[in-house]
Amino acid sequence: MSLLHDFLLREEGTHRYEDHRAWMNAPQALHLHDDVVQYLNDTLLWIPALNPATRKCPMEPVQGLCHYGPTIINRSGGRIAAQIFQHWADLFACGPEQMVLTGGWCTEPDGRQHYNKLEVQRDPLVSTLRTLATWARQAEAGSHFIYHWGI
Template structure:
């Protein structure tokens, strides 16, 4: 066996059966869309834990999408001067306004088109871990499952939020964990 084949055996997902892979669970990332001027970017404590959140993504799904969202121009309202940057704040708040709206919309719509082709129950993989005390140095992929239709609907709604933000009249508010 070559070193490459050993590596691929160690890193290959071992279980892709939707019946045995755990569902994506919380904590969650919440997404809201508001008219500019309707709500302050910083004051949002009344939104935490609400059940009427338009889009709520489990942390596993957020982590799966996060790298592509790093291409989106964003504002960090938790910084002193509403610092501009790129990507989502995992543990705080992120605002997407006119500057990042179109990119966010296109990325979310692209993911929705991809996932629409998937089986009804998706098994997704991200990140690796090892089991403490396990004698081998084997790594395992972190896997989770999620329903296709709800995920596609959520991504299309996020794409709509992004298009609204791109007009400059709306903004997307993301509340991290």
């Protein structure tokens, strides 16, 4: 199983939210590693979104990204998503070229416990977050939506 979250920009009215399976593993997708998504998750939970995998009509609203499945960020969550992605990009741009972030709590087989250390290259991460912010502004305008597929 891939530990990447994929993001795609799609045009409103041209692509149906329910066609999410057609976009799995799209080569043109932006990727964020699950460790980074987990690091950002407290703030990603503030984004109003939709879950296209439910059979409910209208589609089920959710808060944040569906970790193991699809999520749609459209006009309703575009403004908040744009702000969150842009602010994270601006914050990480202040960091060193090779950033070390505090990851999740883990227990080793010998019983030792510690926080994982996430090593992340600054520039690719900042670039991806800035692109997501730009896409979210397009979603806010109503012309596009962001399709997310979890791990």
